[in-house]
Amino acid sequence: MQSSQHWFDLYDPRLKTDPYPIYKRLLEEEPFFTKVDGARAAVFSRYHHVEAIYGDAALFSSVKPPNAVKSVDYFSGHLNIAFSDPPVHTRLRRTLNPAFMPASVARLTPAVERAVDDILSAIEGRPRVELMAEIARPLAQRVMLGELLQVPAEDHDIFLDLASALFAPGGRMPGSPEAVHFDRCWSMAATYCRRMIEAEKDTPTDGVLSNIVRRGGPDGVLTDDEVLAQLITLLTGGFSTIASLIGTAFLQIASRPDQLALLRGDPALATNAVEEVARHRAPGLFNYRFPTREVEFAGLTLERNMPVYMLQGATSFDPDVFDDPFVFDIRRQPKRLLVFGHGIHHCIGAPVARLTTRTVLREAVNRFEAMELAEPLEAIRYTEAAQELSPVAVPLSLRKKG
Amino acid sequence: MVRIRFEAAEGTYEVHAEANHTLLDAALAAGIAEIEGQCGGFLNCATCHVYVAEPWAEKVGPANEDEEELLEGTLEPRRATSRLSCQITLHEGLDGLTVRLPRRQS
Numbered sequence: 001m002q003s004s005q006h007w008f009d010l011y012d013p014r015l016k017t018d019p020y021p022i023y024k025r026l027l028e029e030e031p032f033f034t035k036v037d038g039a040r041a042a043v044f045s046r047y048h049h050v051e052a053i054y055g056d057a058a059l060f061s062s063v064k065p066p067n068a069v070k071s072v073d074y075f076s077g078h079l080n081i082a083f084s085d086p087p088v089h090t091r092l093r094r095t096l097n098p099a100f101m102p103a104s105v106a107r108l109t110p111a112v113e114r115a116v117d118d119i120l121s122a123i124e125g126r127p128r129v130e131l132m133a134e135i136a137r138p139l140a141q142r143v144m145l146g147e148l149l150q151v152p153a154e155d156h157d158i159f160l161d162l163a164s165a166l167f168a169p170g171g172r173m174p175g176s177p178e179a180v181h182f183d184r185c186w187s188m189a190a191t192y193c194r195r196m197i198e199a200e201k202d203t204p205t206d207g208v209l210s211n212i213v214r215r216g217g218p219d220g221v222l223t224d225d226e227v228l229a230q231l232i233t234l235l236t237g238g239f240s241t242i243a244s245l246i247g248t249a250f251l252q253i254a255s256r257p258d259q260l261a262l263l264r265g266d267p268a269l270a271t272n273a274v275e276e277v278a279r280h281r282a283p284g285l286f287n288y289r290f291p292t293r294e295v296e297f298a299g300l301t302l303e304r305n306m307p308v309y310m311l312q313g314a315t316s317f318d319p320d321v322f323d324d325p326f327v328f329d330i331r332r333q334p335k336r337l338l339v340f341g342h343g344i345h346h347c348i349g350a351p352v353a354r355l356t357t358r359t360v361l362r363e364a365v366n367r368f369e370a371m372e373l374a375e376p377l378e379a380i381r382y383t384e385a386a387q388e389l390s391p392v393a394v395p396l397s398l399r400k401k402g
Numbered sequence: 403m404v405r406i407r408f409e410a411a412e413g414t415y416e417v418h419a420e421a422n423h424t425l426l427d428a429a430l431a432a433g434i435a436e437i438e439g440q441c442g443g444f445l446n447c448a449t450c451h452v453y454v455a456e457p458w459a460e461k462v463g464p465a466n467e468d469e470e471e472l473l474e475g476t477l478e479p480r481r482a483t484s485r486l487s488c489q490i491t492l493h494e495g496l497d498g499l500t501v502r503l504p505r506r507q508s
């Protein structure tokens with residue numbers, strides 16, 4: 001068995017700045033074992049392998065064994081739907097589903113359009129903007145916290161602070177200043193959420209929280225701690241992911257004049273454009289699972305509980321599935337991507353992320369006759385969050401129409 | 403082999419599918435764009451909605467309980483013969499099955 005293929009580093013910064021050569025090699029050489037955070041781990045990157053791992057929750061658990069993958073243990077052991085298996089996962093998911101179904105997301109559309117309109121109108125006359133701070137983050141925050149979860153704008157900081165503590169790089173050693181800060185942010189957010197939950201119980205609404213509080217599984221409604229966990233997951237998990245996808249979309253399109261011209265010619269291509277952006281530059285770099293028993297899989301003998309990493313971004317370049325995968329073309333007929341996961345944990349927020357990103361992209365093209373990166377693509381820096389492709393700043397030069 | 407007819411607004415697809423696969427598998431294998439199946443067939447996303455043609459409704463059977471919940475959230479209205487194609491397993495008895503497709507799933 002190959003066991004020392006150390007050329008691959010899960011935290012290689014080039015996975016953010018220039019992933020294509022790494023993806024190419026991964027697709028040729030996977031699967032293999034390597035070391036991640038000092039522990040032996042398996043790496044998969046071909047579409048059908050990753051699809052099979054995501055698709056078999058009984059064999060590949062989402063529950064982290066004690067002490068595994070510490071560097072990305074964002075929730076510090078708190079219950080979280082993404083790190084649960086059935087039957088816990090089933091009852092958690094059922095309470096979230098209704099608010100994220102296609103019909104619910106369609107009902108959210110006018111509010112997203114209003115948010116885009118307000119935010120673009122505010123910067124319209126300016127020749128240069130910083131997209132992340134002035135468009136992407138405010139928009140994501142307003143859609144997720146304001147529209148979807150109905151948190152008043154003046155309280156958003158509680159969750160922005162918790163999210164930045166959650167996803168801060170470098171981990172949180174017990175007792176460290178980071179851990180103390182995290183605990184403080186968590187308890188402020190938890191106190192706030194408990195008040196939201198009490199208010200929902202006193203005066204029922206028909207929003208997201210109503211379903212979380214009232215819908216249960218066959219074994220009854222969620223406990224108060226489970227309701228809290230669900231709410232905090234949504235309040236922290238949604239906005240930075242949406243903002244990152246928006247940032248990446250503008251980077252990818254504005255740096256390709258031919259693709260920008262295509263979109264300008266037919267703004268309805270915005271939907272396809274977002275698919276092609278997510279395919280080419282997966283917003284989440286990797287994900288992981290833990291085999292529930294020793295198993296032969298795709299030629300490797302995987303040990304029970306060994307971390308199994310899936311490089312989901314690489315799956316989009318698998319020539320078994322995508323023709324000319326390295327060509328970026330927004331006219332490509334979309335195919336099902338694995339970048340939002342697959343199976344029982346498939347990203348619940350993907351439709352909202354897609355809706356928000358395509359709306360702002362389409363509207364920007366409608367309003368601005370010129371849109372260029374004000375710095376070369378190579379100068380763009382990304383945040384250090386290990387799993388997330390998130391540009392720190394995206395300076396854009398704009399010229400308003402007419 | 404089970405023959406399936408997918409009737410979409412833009413035209414009709416005639417597909418030969420394998421028994422024991424789901425109707426969603428058949429649609430994805432044939433590249434039918436009107437069916438998305440974003441979650442991959444795990445009863446999670448309600449983007450593989452089909453309307454079973456009346457004569458077939460009884461043979462195909464009603465939606466199961468979990469599926470009923472998701473059918474409340476499909477983009478195009480739920481009707482009496484609405485099903486999620488990931489929950490229909492094909493068999494020889496469904497040879498000739500005809501389903502109509504919503505214009506959009508999401």
Ligand code: HEM
Binds near residue numbers: 081284
């Ligand atoms: C570009 C945007 C996004 C990307 C790339 C993304 C990616 C993913 C991926 C890959 C998973 C699967 C995790 C796994 O199987 O272990 C996932 C799950 C999840 N996502 Fe997202 N996500 C995005 C936006 C959002 C938004 C906006 C929300 C909030 C509404 C959200 C909430 C969730 C939740 C709650 C889960 C767990 C679902 C479950 O375990 O059943 N995501 N996401």
